[in-house]
Amino acid sequence: TSQPALEYRKLSRISEIMKYGYPGMDQILSYSDFVVSYDRRNRVPHWVFEHITPESVRSNNNVDRSKCNFTPDPNVHPFFRADNSDYKRSGFDRGHMAAAGNHRIEQKHCDETFYLSNMAPQVGEGFNRDSWNRLERYVRKLTKDHPNVYICTGPLYLPRKEDDGKMYIKYQVLGANTVAVPTHFFKVIVAETPDKQLKMEAYVMPNQKIADETPLQVFQVRPEVIERAAGLLFFTNIQRTKLASINGKKV
């Protein structure tokens, strides 16, 4: 048999095997101003992608964050949907992955960031409300001298060695829908300068109280560290060696 005939035989075999449907593929939720890959097993995102500009983060009187409500996402199958009741009395905040303050062009953009499919449980005091928020504000400020900023944000579940000398991944799950509490969160950023240079920065923060005076640079890591741990590859359309800098250092 010729090569195309072999290829055809293989494809038709695959459709026989999968006759009754694929049990799952990444669920991509494309909102007006950000994109989510939803982890149906952990009921939190795999990753969230944003593109921000000076315009999209500018304060806008027509957009009122206080009108936004945390809402279970109707685009997610009920089996995999996080609910407000899962977070209630858990001690964890509903932490935005795509930050509300990054989406201020229309009320709808801000509203959509309040879907629970854009949330993960975060420690409130000292993390979501403090150091993680500091990182979000830092990224937003990059738009002052970078006309385009691309942000990928998500959870990590990092292994730890226990007393028996073995490595374990361990994380709490919340409520009836067993919403995962990630051990860490990452942000990988590409900022474009006015002369089209691309600078990358990558951060990992533990999901815990962090002292307010800790400089953000402390949390910088090589992007490969996040890629290996998350099972992701960031900004694959940019050759790493073409970047002007990674974490402020020339590539």
Place this chain on the structure above:
Amino acid sequence: TSQPALEYRKLSRISEIMKYGYPGMDQILSYSDFVVSYDRRNRVPHWVFEHITPESVRSNNNVDRSKCNFTPDPNVHPFFRADNSDYKRSGFDRGHMAAAGNHRIEQKHCDETFYLSNMAPQVGEGFNRDSWNRLERYVRKLTKDHPNVYICTGPLYLPRKEDDGKMYIKYQVLGANTVAVPTHFFKVIVAETPDKQLKMEAYVMPNQKIADETPLQVFQVRPEVIERAAGLLFFTNIQRTKLASINGKKV
């Protein structure tokens, strides 16, 4: 703006946001006789799909299992690829998800089941070599009176309540590539009778030594239990109410 124009604006916004590439989507590995959805974070499958027939499981002198070698999968990016060294001295077997004995039409079919992308760490004695194998043989035997049998197999990471009253997911990871050791494994099967009736069975087994005399029925669960825990939906092209039976009981 009209509806199509709005749709267009939204799609073009998505391509702006995702300009530099999607960091990850499900990696589907389509082999000659089975299909894998690979979990790049856990370095084991999300699920594996097989379609077996009396012909595909019949013993065949041209196919020799002893010629097969456990092989790191070159189709998986090196960052996410399990290696034989991860399993070595771990105490765990390299457990097939698509069983080698289900793929006997060509040597290549059998060979491909030995990719480490089709494996997950399994307890050897009392599980992989015993009760899990018993389940695999039971499913294979279904082809005696069912001309088509469809099988979805995969790992589970089930939460447990700890002494502090909270629920945790905890699992060991092996070697330099942190290959996840699932807490449980599932199989969901649809068997077609000669008169085209469809029967579903669903099993969950803990990844531990199981007494050989334990009847397989003990491990039957409602398929929804697996769906919720795994973040998957099985056999979505079949209306559940159209099934002749689930776990031997009329629907």
